[in-house]
Amino acid sequence: MAPDPDRKRTITWDDPKPPLAASRELDGLAFLRAMIAGDYPPPPISRLMNFWLVSADPGEAVFECDPGEYHDNPLGMVHGGLACTLLDSAVGCAAHTTLAQGVGYTSIDLNVSYLRPVLSTTGVLRARGRVVKGGQRVIFAEGVLEDAAGRALATATSSLLVLRP
Numbered sequence: 094m095a096p097d098p099d100r101k102r103t104i105t106w107d108d109p110k111p112p113l114a115a116s117r118e119l120d121g122l123a124f125l126r127a128m129i130a131g132d133y134p135p136p137p138i139s140r141l142m143n144f145w146l147v148s149a150d151p152g153e154a155v156f157e158c159d160p161g162e163y164h165d166n167p168l169g170m171v172h173g174g175l176a177c178t179l180l181d182s183a184v185g186c187a188a189h190t191t192l193a194q195g196v197g198y199t200s201i202d203l204n205v206s207y208l209r210p211v212l213s214t215t216g217v218l219r220a221r222g223r224v225v226k227g228g229q230r231v232i233f234a235e236g237v238l239e240d241a242a243g244r245a246l247a248t249a250t251s252s253l254l255v256l257r258p
């Protein structure tokens with residue numbers, strides 16, 4: 094079945110190699126703040142799903158997202174994968190802010206609770222990530238997805254593996 098020609102988005106994105114190189118040359122907080130300042134482009138997934146990093150502080154990171162109909166599942170609400178993506182991004186970047194230059198990380202689990210539905214009309218969403226406990230090998234973090242009124246829509250806990258050279 095052909096898609097509705099009146100419902101379309103054009104997505105462009107930037108070469109992810111320069112920010113990848115920068116991520117290896119800067120400590121995590123400096124790298125994320127440089128991205129917020131526009132020194133490096135956001136990653137391709139940000140363009141695809143329409144979300145952006147708004148702040149990075151030691152142990153904390155915040156993303157925003159403007160949900161649209163193109164995020165919908167067939168059940169009349171935004172697919173839960175958007176909340177997962179935002180929360181994974183927020184807890185991951187919160188962990189990254191605590192890492193020295195040359196130290197990497199990857200999330201190894203993410204447990205999401207969907208408290209309230211996100212609708213394409215909900216308005217700008219805010220995903221806050223926070224480090225609960227750092228560590229030499231594993232960082233424990235938590236996140237919350239809120240609407241513009243500060244109502245919690247979803248929460249998450251996550252573990253992130255620290256990748257030392």
Ligand SMILES: CCCCCCCC(=O)SCCNC(=O)CCNC(=O)[C@H](O)C(C)(C)COP(=O)(O)OP(=O)(O)OC[C@H]1O[C@@H](n2cnc3c(N)ncnc32)[C@H](O)[C@@H]1OP(=O)(O)O
Nearest residue numbers: 166167168170171172173174176207208209210211244246
């Ligand atoms: C490609 C094909 C993919 C197909 C698979 C798709 C999988 C998905 O994407 S599912 C989407 C992700 N999941 C969600 O959005 C669930 C969000 N959570 C909820 O809606 C609720 O917590 C729910 C229904 C699970 C439990 O609600 P309940 O225990 O009754 O708690 P309650 O306090 O009464 O309601 C909580 C909120 O849920 C919402 N809600 C509850 N029931 C409903 C309902 N029938 N319709 C719409 N919203 C509802 C309300 O917004 C309510 O918010 P508020 O507190 O502001 O009034």
